[in-house]
Amino acid sequence: MGKRVGMEVSIAAAEAVALIDVDVVAAYPITPQTHIVEHLSELVANGHLDAEFVPVESEHSAMSVCVGAAAAGARTFTSTSSQGYALMVEICYIASSMRLPIVMAVVNRALSAPISIWNDHSDMMLARDTGWIQTVAENGQEVVDLLIHAYRVAEDHRVLLPVMVNLDGFIVSHVIEPIELPSKEEVQKYLPPYKPLLKLDPKSPVTMGPVGVPEIYTEVKKAQDEAIKNSKKVILEAWEEFAKHFGRVYKPVETYRCEDAEIVILLMGSIAETAMRAIDTMRERGKRVGLARLRLFRPFPVEELVSVLKPVKAVAVIDRALGFNGYTGPLCAEVKTVLFNHALTPYVWNYIAGLGGRDVTVENFVEMVEMLEERAARKEPMGYEIINVRE
Amino acid sequence: MGVASEALKNFKGFTTKNIPTIEPLSPGHRACQGCVEILALRLALKAIGTNVIVASATGCMEIVTSPYPQTAWRVPWIHVAFENAAAVISGVEAGYKAMARKGKIDLQEKIVFLGYGGDGGTADIGLQALSGALERGHDFVYICLDNEAYMNTGIQRSSATPYGAMTTTSPPGKKSIGQSTWKKNLPAIVVAHEIPYVATATPAYPLDLMNKVKKAAMVPGPAYVHILSVCPTGWRHPTNIAIEVAKMAVATNVFPLYEVIDGKWILSRKNPKPKPVKEYLKMQRRFAHLTEEEIEKIQARINAEWEALLERCGEKKEGGAEKTEVTPSE
Numbered sequence: 001m002g003k004r005v006g007m008e009v010s011i012a013a014a015e016a017v018a019l020i021d022v023d024v025v026a027a028y029p030i031t032p033q034t035h036i037v038e039h040l041s042e043l044v045a046n047g048h049l050d051a052e053f054v055p056v057e058s059e060h061s062a063m064s065v066c067v068g069a070a071a072a073g074a075r076t077f078t079s080t081s082s083q084g085y086a087l088m089v090e091i092c093y094i095a096s097s098m099r100l101p102i103v104m105a106v107v108n109r110a111l112s113a114p115i116s117i118w119n120d121h122s123d124m125m126l127a128r129d130t131g132w133i134q135t136v137a138e139n140g141q142e143v144v145d146l147l148i149h150a151y152r153v154a155e156d157h158r159v160l161l162p163v164m165v166n167l168d169g170f171i172v173s174h175v176i177e178p179i180e181l182p183s184k185e186e187v188q189k190y191l192p193p194y195k196p197l198l199k200l201d202p203k204s205p206v207t208m209g210p211v212g213v214p215e216i217y218t219e220v221k222k223a224q225d226e227a228i229k230n231s232k233k234v235i236l237e238a239w240e241e242f243a244k245h246f247g248r249v250y251k252p253v254e255t256y257r258c259e260d261a262e263i264v265i266l267l268m269g270s271i272a273e274t275a276m277r278a279i280d281t282m283r284e285r286g287k288r289v290g291l292a293r294l295r296l297f298r299p300f301p302v303e304e305l306v307s308v309l310k311p312v313k314a315v316a317v318i319d320r321a322l323g324f325n326g327y328t329g330p331l332c333a334e335v336k337t338v339l340f341n342h343a344l345t346p347y348v349w350n351y352i353a354g355l356g357g358r359d360v361t362v363e364n365f366v367e368m369v370e371m372l373e374e375r376a377a378r379k380e381p382m383g384y385e386i387i388n389v390r391e
Numbered sequence: 392m393g394v395a396s397e398a399l400k401n402f403k404g405f406t407t408k409n410i411p412t413i414e415p416l417s418p419g420h421r422a423c424q425g426c427v428e429i430l431a432l433r434l435a436l437k438a439i440g441t442n443v444i445v446a447s448a449t450g451c452m453e454i455v456t457s458p459y460p461q462t463a464w465r466v467p468w469i470h471v472a473f474e475n476a477a478a479v480i481s482g483v484e485a486g487y488k489a490m491a492r493k494g495k496i497d498l499q500e501k502i503v504f505l506g507y508g509g510d511g512g513t514a515d516i517g518l519q520a521l522s523g524a525l526e527r528g529h530d531f532v533y534i535c536l537d538n539e540a541y542m543n544t545g546i547q548r549s550s551a552t553p554y555g556a557m558t559t560t561s562p563p564g565k566k567s568i569g570q571s572t573w574k575k576n577l578p579a580i581v582v583a584h585e586i587p588y589v590a591t592a593t594p595a596y597p598l599d600l601m602n603k604v605k606k607a608a609m610v611p612g613p614a615y616v617h618i619l620s621v622c623p624t625g626w627r628h629p630t631n632i633a634i635e636v637a638k639m640a641v642a643t644n645v646f647p648l649y650e651v652i653d654g655k656w657i658l659s660r661k662n663p664k665p666k667p668v669k670e671y672l673k674m675q676r677r678f679a680h681l682t683e684e685e686i687e688k689i690q691a692r693i694n695a696e697w698e699a700l701l702e703r704c705g706e707k708k709e710g711g712a713e714k715t716e717v718t719p720s721e
Contacts, residue, residue: 023489026482050493052485057523061478064520067471068446068482074490076482094471193495200444200467200483202502209447209470210457 002182002246009140009172010035012179013079013105014042016144018049019187020151023074026054026065030084031117032169033107037079059084063091063102070100071208073199075151078102081169082109085123089130095162096131097224098209101154101194102162104132105147108269108320109169110356118357119169121268121320124297125330127164131224133231134298136166136268138254140177142295143167145248148187152238155194159231166297168270170357182246190245232299252301254293255308257283261290263369264309266335267318268294271353271360275318278365289369300334306342309335314347316372319384320354328384347376350384358388393653395587395610402609404602411437420463421455425630427637428452428536428620430594432507435534435616438601439503439608441466444487446480448508448517449473451543452536473508474516477524477533480506484529503608504531509620510551511541514577525584525613532607532614535577538622546625550575553645554692555685556677558625563680573692581615582651588614589651590659593621595637599648599659606650619646627676636674643671644697649704656703668693 007015013036017025025044027037043049052069056062059080066076080088085106095102111122127134133153137143143165150163167173198206212220232252239250256276258264265275272293282289292308294301309315319329328336332350339346349372354360364387392400405411415436422429432452436443447453447470456463457470471479484504491498506524508517513535521533540558541547548561548570556570563569582589587610592600600618607614621637623630640646643666648659668690672678681689701707 023493023495024482024485026485050489052489054481054485054527056478057519057526061475061481061520061523064471064475064478065482065485068469068479068484069486069489070482071469071479072444072483072486072490073496074486076486090472091475098471200469202442202444202467205465205467207457207462207464207468210459210462211454213458216459 002180002186004178004180006176007140007179008035008174008176009143009167009179010107010174011039012140012181013143013147013167014039015181016147017077018043019182019184020148020191021075021184021188022049022051022077024052024054024065024069024076025078026056026062026069026076027078028056028059028062028080028084030059030081032109032173033079033081033084033105035173036105036107059088060091063088063095066102067091067095067098067100070102071098071200073194073196073201075194076102077104079105079107081107082111082123086111086126089126092127092130092132092162094209097220099160099224099227100162101151101160103147103150103154103165104162105143105165105167107169107173108166116356117169119171120355120357124166125321125323128298128330131161131228132298133161133163133228133235134166135163135295136297137172138270138272138293139172140175140179141248143172144179144181145242145246145250148182148191149238149242149250152191152241153231153235156234156238157197159227159234160197161227161231166269171270186245190241228299235296250295251304252294252296253304253308254295256291256293258290258292258308260288262288262313263316263372264290264292264312265316265318265365265369266292266294268297268331269320271318271320274360274362275365278362281362282366282369287369300338302338305335305338306344309339309344309346312346314372314376316368317348317350319350319352322352322355332384347372348382349375352384352386353388355386360388364388393587394612395653398610399606399652402606405438405598405605407598410601411440413437413441415439415441415443415464415466416456417463417465421458422451423624425623425633427594427633428509428538428622429455431536431600431618431620434594434597434600435604436466438604439505442500443503443505444480444483445469446471446476446483446506448476448512450509450512452507452509454543473512475520476506476508476512476517477521480504480531480533481524481527481529484531504529505534506531507534507536509542510535510537510539511549514551514575515549522584525581525586525615528612530612532604532616534604535615535617536620537617538620538625539574540622540625542622542625551577554689555681557680558677568685569680578615578617581617584613585654586613586615587611587653590615591617591619591646591648593619593637593641593646593648595634595641596648603650625677628674632674636671639666639671639674642666643668644693645671647697647700649700656700656705658700658704658706661706665697
């Protein structure tokens with residue numbers, strides 16, 4: 001039987017990885033990821049998790065060790081943040097292209113410079129095009145559940161792609177929350193042992209990672225693109241099964257008070273909780289505002305977004321990173337592509353908020369919605385703005 | 392007795408009578424004519440056998456053996472990137488170790504985990520990953536196939552390129568001698584990690600090479616073999632003299648052969664009458680621009696390095712009587 005505990009989210013994440021019974025953990029310390037790997041090394045040291053803990057000399061080697069171990073047929077885990085992610089990104093592209101079901105928790109943190117240990121989504125956006133499946137947690141329970149879900153999706157032979165579970169640095173990773181931790185037996189029932197399709201084995205030699213000449217490279221990439229497109233079905237299936245096993249229901253896009261909403265705030269991660277409080281306040285004043293939170297970022301949840309945004313008059317897209325194209329934040333660009341492709345024409349304003357640990361408050365959300373309404377009313381050309389900039 | 396000496400106490404070497412006929416790295420690959428690097432890899436694999444998993448750095452040996460849909464590999468092989476072969480093979484080893492311990496796989500005999508890279512992939516971009524894997528003590532063999540430059544990208548200098556050599560990024564000119572720095576002593580850097588087994592070898596002495604690789608595979612923990620891999624394309628000499636060039640590297644003490652077993656340095660060839668370095672340099676057009684003065688400078692450096700090696704190997708006679716002065720042959 002599972003148990004309900006009060007636990008720091010990072011510790012709970014490590015406990016979840018132990019319940020998943022991984023074989024190899026390779027990690028390098030970086031704030032704010034450290035508590036996850038510290039606790040994992042403790043679990044290995046005291047025998048609660050039978051795994052090889054490989055204390056590598058860099059994140060680049062962390063991902064390289066995971067690639068080697070996964071290619072050998074082992075279940076692998078790593079975790080990082082920010083600069084650590086930036087250092088390993090070369091191998092992240094290779095991990096997905098080699099179709100290795102590695103799971104990584106990225107404790108989201110701003111990218112340098114200036115160096116900042118605090119939360120935003122710059123690292124997640126750096127991972128946008130790496131070919132990994134990406135989910136984004138709002139709270140500790142979701143971190144635990146998305147980690148368990150991640151392995152079920154990654155190791156499914158219809159998928160065989162790595163999965164990145166995002167959680168906000170400090171705001172989620174370092175808080176103590178009530179969390180339901182399932183038992184090992186319950187996790188095992190949901191998550192069958194990893195059976196690799198191909199592995200490095202002297203009894204059955206294979207060549208992995210060969211040269212892709214021009215005659216074959218496009219085809220390999222096409223296959224990889226199909227894999228991430230097809231993964232959506234398995235992701236949904238795995239969430240349905242999750243609900244049957246654990247009673248918690250997950251969808252690619254979480255909505256709050258969207259039923260009759262004219263305005264939707266669209267975002268990812270833990271600031272959703274603040275946004276919901278702002279929405280309650282605005283609803284009391286008679287404003288028909290709702291929230292759409294992306295739990296699934298890769299593959300992009302197009303159908304779900306369309307159904308949420310179809311009836312809406314205006315959308316405030318909150319980006320927690322800059323795209324530096326001088327035009328739009330990265331999340332907003334993708335949302336607008338969905339809207340354009342489906343001939344939907346709500347008024348969209350893009351707010352860049354909460355960079356490098358800057359708080360995003362209830363008042364900020366109320367103000368963002370008010371400004372959105374004003375801009376829409378005076379038909380201002382759609383654009384973006386960084387909020388909370390000190391003059 | 393150290394772990395390596397213990398593991399090697401009943402070591403039986405290869406002789407001309409018992410060289411394995413297996414070819415885990417098959418012919419038909421696309422290496423250049425006269426390539427000594429592929430020969431080194433072939434001999435190493437023959438010595439290790441088929442119960443092996445190989446991780447390759449990006450480089451010549453990766454390119455010439457694996458253009459999809461062809462492969463020259465009859466044993467499991469993985470290539471991930473340039474700088475991480477040591478990290479990748481340590482991951483494979485960790486995976487196997489965990490899965491065997493947990494009963495997920497049945498390991499009947501020891502699998503050899505082999506990582507390899509060129510000098511660029513080992514001494515430069517891959518040095519950090521190698522150092523990490525050595526320090527962590529994974530049970531693996533790493534082979535550096537040293538052809539003294541980035542040959543795969545077109546002969547650019549690395550930290551293993553010898554002083555004076557012409558490469559495409561160390562061209563000699565009015566203001567340049569060619570490579571302006573001395574070759575990085577990578578085996579010594581590896582020895583400093585205090586791993587059980589380190590050796591240098593070259594395919595010019597194939598039995599010596601195979602025996603060293605075999606020993607490296609037998610010792611528990613990390614083992615490292617540094618192989619001088621003559622590259623006619625990059626060193627600019629006729630392909631038919633490649634093995635002679637390698638022999639001359641040893642005969643001139645430019646590339647001494649030795650082992651370091653449990654920290655004990657052992658000279659493989661004592662070379663009492665070393666040939667002048669000039670004999671080696673003049674075989675290769677990459678050194679064609681060097682003046683007599685520069686050649687003397689190189690000779691003095693090689694002499695000093697040899698003396699230091701003799702000292703480490705305990706071969707220096709009391710009072711420094713061992714003489715290795717060389718008189719020019721011409």
